[in-house]
Amino acid sequence: MAIRIGIYGYGNLGRGVECALRQNADMELVAVFTRRAPETVKILTPGVQVLHVDAALEMQDRIDVMILCGGSATDLPVQTPALAKLFHVVDSFDTHAKIPEHFEAVDAAAKASGKVGIISVGWDPGMFSLNRLYAGAALPDGNDYTFWGKGVSQGHSDAIRRIEGVLDAKQYTIPVDAALEAVRSGANPALSTREKHLRECFVVAEEGADKARIENEIKTMPNYFADYDTTVHFISKEELMRDHSGIPHGGFVIRTGKTGANLEHNHVIEYSLKLDSNPEFTASVIVAYARAAYRLGTEGASGCKTVFDIAPAYLSPKSGAELRKALL
Amino acid sequence: MAIRIGIYGYGNLGRGVECALRQNADMELVAVFTRRAPETVKILTPGVQVLHVDAALEMQDRIDVMILCGGSATDLPVQTPALAKLFHVVDSFDTHAKIPEHFEAVDAAAKASGKVGIISVGWDPGMFSLNRLYAGAALPDGNDYTFWGKGVSQGHSDAIRRIEGVLDAKQYTIPVDAALEAVRSGANPALSTREKHLRECFVVAEEGADKARIENEIKTMPNYFADYDTTVHFISKEELMRDHSGIPHGGFVIRTGKTGANLEHNHVIEYSLKLDSNPEFTASVIVAYARAAYRLGTEGASGCKTVFDIAPAYLSPKSGAELRKALL
Numbered sequence: 001m002a003i004r005i006g007i008y009g010y011g012n013l014g015r016g017v018e019c020a021l022r023q024n025a026d027m028e029l030v031a032v033f034t035r036r037a038p039e040t041v042k043i044l045t046p047g048v049q050v051l052h053v054d055a056a057l058e059m060q061d062r063i064d065v066m067i068l069c070g071g072s073a074t075d076l077p078v079q080t081p082a083l084a085k086l087f088h089v090v091d092s093f094d095t096h097a098k099i100p101e102h103f104e105a106v107d108a109a110a111k112a113s114g115k116v117g118i119i120s121v122g123w124d125p126g127m128f129s130l131n132r133l134y135a136g137a138a139l140p141d142g143n144d145y146t147f148w149g150k151g152v153s154q155g156h157s158d159a160i161r162r163i164e165g166v167l168d169a170k171q172y173t174i175p176v177d178a179a180l181e182a183v184r185s186g187a188n189p190a191l192s193t194r195e196k197h198l199r200e201c202f203v204v205a206e207e208g209a210d211k212a213r214i215e216n217e218i219k220t221m222p223n224y225f226a227d228y229d230t231t232v233h234f235i236s237k238e239e240l241m242r243d244h245s246g247i248p249h250g251g252f253v254i255r256t257g258k259t260g261a262n263l264e265h266n267h268v269i270e271y272s273l274k275l276d277s278n279p280e281f282t283a284s285v286i287v288a289y290a291r292a293a294y295r296l297g298t299e300g301a302s303g304c305k306t307v308f309d310i311a312p313a314y315l316s317p318k319s320g321a322e323l324r325k326a327l328l
Numbered sequence: 329m330a331i332r333i334g335i336y337g338y339g340n341l342g343r344g345v346e347c348a349l350r351q352n353a354d355m356e357l358v359a360v361f362t363r364r365a366p367e368t369v370k371i372l373t374p375g376v377q378v379l380h381v382d383a384a385l386e387m388q389d390r391i392d393v394m395i396l397c398g399g400s401a402t403d404l405p406v407q408t409p410a411l412a413k414l415f416h417v418v419d420s421f422d423t424h425a426k427i428p429e430h431f432e433a434v435d436a437a438a439k440a441s442g443k444v445g446i447i448s449v450g451w452d453p454g455m456f457s458l459n460r461l462y463a464g465a466a467l468p469d470g471n472d473y474t475f476w477g478k479g480v481s482q483g484h485s486d487a488i489r490r491i492e493g494v495l496d497a498k499q500y501t502i503p504v505d506a507a508l509e510a511v512r513s514g515a516n517p518a519l520s521t522r523e524k525h526l527r528e529c530f531v532v533a534e535e536g537a538d539k540a541r542i543e544n545e546i547k548t549m550p551n552y553f554a555d556y557d558t559t560v561h562f563i564s565k566e567e568l569m570r571d572h573s574g575i576p577h578g579g580f581v582i583r584t585g586k587t588g589a590n591l592e593h594n595h596v597i598e599y600s601l602k603l604d605s606n607p608e609f610t611a612s613v614i615v616a617y618a619r620a621a622y623r624l625g626t627e628g629a630s631g632c633k634t635v636f637d638i639a640p641a642y643l644s645p646k647s648g649a650e651l652r653k654a655l656l
Contacts, residue, residue: 015589016587019587019588019589020587023468023469023587024468044589096656099652099653099656100649100652100653103652120656125656127462127466127597129655129656130462130640131599132655133640133641133643133644133651133655134455134458134640134643136644136655137616137619137640137643137644138455138609138612138613138616139609139612140351140352140612141351184602259344259347259348259351259604259605259608259609259611259612260347260605260608261343261347261372264604265603265604265605265608266604267601267602267603267604267605267609268600268601268602268603269455269599269600269601270598270599270600270601270602271459271597271598271599271600272596272597272598272599273595273596273597273598274512274595274596274598275593275595275596276587276592276593276594276595277587277588277593277595280587280588280593281466281587281595283587284466284467284468284587285466288465288466291465306651306652306656307640307656308639308640308641308648308651308652308655308656309639309640309641309648310639310640311636311637311638311639312458312461312462312465312635312636312637312638312640313461313636313637315461315462315465316461316464316465320636320637321428323461323636324427324428324431324634324636325427325428327457327460327461327464327636328424328427328448328453328457328634328635328636
């Protein structure tokens with residue numbers, strides 16, 4: 001029998017989960033839950049119900065794993081613990097500083113209900129975190145570096161859109177090649193914020209807007225841009241649609257470290273992602289962890305877990321013997 | 329109390345384990361076991377016993393995890409099951425085709441003794457295997473590629489040394505840049521053996537040896553060289569010592585795959601290693617898994633496991649809360 005999945009929240013991530021489920025034959029989408037009026041939400045999968053979020057309670061016997069696709073700021077801190085009382089849950093909570101308290105809240109709820117909750121799944125946190133852990137365990141005397149991009153930062157794009165005279169904008173975070181090369185050389189460079197990433201902005205301004213002022217407001221914006229080398233391009237709405245409508249992202253996790261009787265040998269471990277669609281890749285990782293949540297649940301596990309706590313074999317539909325034969 | 333470790337076999341890998349243990353404060357080397365006369369074996373760590381392999385039985389109460397550092401051809405198939413009757417064990421068994429039967433043998437022994445045996449630990453099998461699994465779980469519609477090098481192949485170097493007139497030799501396996509680029513492009517190329525790797529040989533010939541014949545014998549050697557573009561350089565013994573005495577290695581695991589409603593988005597996941605010392609890095613990974621073996625053992629686990637079966641958190645000396653805070 002297929003693992004029965006619910007999608008809770010139907011934005012970019014929810015749509016990505018819906019697509020990913022179609023690539024995993026052992027999973028079945030049962031329902032999509034939305035805060036909007038369900039009849040206004042059109043989904044891709046024929047024959048699957050769209051329900052109001054309030055109907056989740058009634059679906060407890062028909063869904064094994066609920067995948068939470070809301071935002072980390074206000075949705076997930078409330079939703080993940082609440083839904084862990086009813087289902088195994090997986091979320092992509094990505095406010096790094098608040099992970100410990102989110103973990104505790106989900107752990108308490110999931111332990112009480114006997115369910116499994118897996119939080120902070122995706123690529124960062126997620127696959128990048130795993131690579132930091134594995135690389136650090138293999139090379140205890142070393143240094144970690146994480147670079148993001150080239151990719152679209154939603155937060156930075158939004159910040160530009162709030163500037164007066166801006167109609168629309170897209171911001172790309174770009175790792176600095178020279179910094180990547182310095183890290184790969186094993187030189188253990190101390191890199192400033194400015195040395196690690198560039199920011200490139202494509203801005204659609206209102207007719208007659210003061211572009212010099214807009215550019216200056218962007219480049220001097222505290223936290224978002226002031227600490228970076230930022231370039232601003234003014235383009236037409238048509239150009240933005242044509243050339244910048246995707247949501248690509250990616251990045252690099254690099255650890256360099258030393259071994260040997262006198263630490264005379266250098267090693268470089270590098271993991272990188274180049275993603276055409278940030279939400280679809282995040283969704284694909286989440287779906288693999290939904291499989292793990294279900295399996296752990298059938299083994300009697302409960303409580304909150306992260307990618308660190310889950311043996312890799314749980315992610316694959318293949319058996320242990322198949323994995324050893326094909327992939328080891 | 330530190331985890332008490334024994335090293336069984338003291339070649340390059342055993343020395344690498346000895347060095348790695350010094351980088352992990354929660355581990356303590358108790359003894360090195362050798363088939364040679366123990367008094368002829370000098371180790372790096374002051375105050376640590378060198379014992380004959382026959383003395384392992386008497387050390388059962390003083391060692392938690394025995395790390396096996398023998399070869400996959402004849403040593404490990406016998407040693408790992410035998411020692412799993414006495415200790416938690418970790419090995420680097422790397423004969424891919426025989427992993428299933430090795431797993432069964434170690435599993436039976438370790439289940440009978442209540443010990444944990446972790447086999448096939450290192451980078452391939454090991455970290456590369458993990459990356460194949462994780463990437464395949466995230467991108468089910470995709471293709472895997474593994475490239476090795478640039479690095480020294482011991483087996484190929486040995487094969488050259490067996491040719492008449494050859495005094496010494498080192499062989500480097502080198503991935504072909506064009507093949508790597510084709511894979512990264514997402515083109516899913518079908519690559520022949522020749523298209524994936526080059527072989528470069530540095531040979532010290534006997535005085536007066538027929539170099540043309542040696543070069544021809546290398547380049548036409550079935551299995552080892554005939555299917556590759558091979559270059560042969562004749563150098564002096566001094567040059568070989570000066571420029572080719574290291575044991576570097578590394579490689580790339582790349583998965584490209586598609587997501588989206590119409591599989592319209594491409595993704596590239598790439599993991600790479602650049603290692604100054606193949607045995608020391610392998611040893612460093614093994615030591616992290618020795619920690620996992622011990623911890624799993626204290627939790628009551630037994631039987632044979634691979635890297636696929638072990639949650640990443642077991643590899644790190646940090647607590648779950650520390651890991652979530654620092655690395656997630």
